[in-house]
């Protein structure tokens with residue numbers, strides 16, 4: 001038997017043992033691993049022209065999970081607080097307001113984009129600079145969360 005074959009035989013023996021329950025099972029992945037079926041892409045934060053003012057976070061969300069969810073909360077690293085906003089008509093004016101929870105079901109695709117639903121980051125740390133990155137986390141009903149990287153852009157950059 002050559003060395004490679006011998007190693008393979010050893011590995012095989014180890015796997016067989018654990019399959020029989022001789023070694024403790026791996027603990028279940030923590031909730032931080034994400035929301036099954038959720039994919040978030042194209043995430044970017046656009047800083048306010050005036051430092052310290054709220055910054056907007058935009059991203060594309062695709063959901064292909066079996067469980068129906070509602071998206072209602074989020075966090076942004078480097079911001080004291082964050083909340084989802086939408087635009088609506090109030091007092092005969094189109095203005096920004098708090099977003100109602102968004103239901104998610106299998107096959108849904110939602111764009112969080114300028115002039116529509118977006119995530120607003122409040123009290124943004126001066127450490128968040130154009131060209132850098134931060135992280136945002138979306139939280140759904142039931143408390144499952146998914147964290148994703150967010151590119152930071154200056155106020156005048158393409159959104």
Ligand SMILES: [Cu+2]
Nearest residue numbers: 085096118120
């Ligand atoms: Cu807003």
